Amino acid sequence: MTDEKINVGGTEFVCSVIPAGPVNIVFAPNEHGLVGCGAIDVAALAGFGYAAARIRPPEGQTSVATANDLLQGTIKEANVPAEEKGVRVGMTGEEALGVLG
Numbered sequence: 001m002t003d004e005k006i007n008v009g010g011t012e013f014v015c016s017v018i019p020a021g022p023v024n025i026v027f028a029p030n031e032h033g034l035v036g037c038g039a040i041d042v043a044a045l046a047g048f049g050y051a052a053a054r055i056r057p058p059e060g061q062t063s064v065a066t067a068n069d070l071l072q073g074t075i076k077e078a079n080v081p082a083e084e085k086g087v088r089v090g091m092t093g094e095e096a097l098g099v100l101g
Helices: 042-046 067-073 080-085 093-099
Strands: 002-006 011-020 023-030 033-036 051-056 074-078
Touching: 002 067, 002 093, 011 067, 011 093, 023 067, 023 093, 033 080, 033 093, 042 051, 042 067, 042 080, 051 080, 051 093, 067 093, 080 093
Parallel strands: 033 051
Antiparallel strands: 002 011, 011 023, 023 033, 051 074
């Protein structure tokens, strides 16, 4: 597992990258919510009232493998707590983290 600090709109996030067989599990959480790869179960996190959104990989890629991919990818699903905070399908990961910052 590796952690990379990323700064979005003046807020620092720690993006974790966990190797899992042929793919990585990538996510950047804070106390307000998280943005993560397709392996993140946003519905389960909604059950805890925690805002979460899943990213579609950047164009031309088959998976989200790095913190940069997370920032450049597009939100493909957001749970109700995330939507209530302003996260929308179609935003970039960077935009969504900015909302959650």
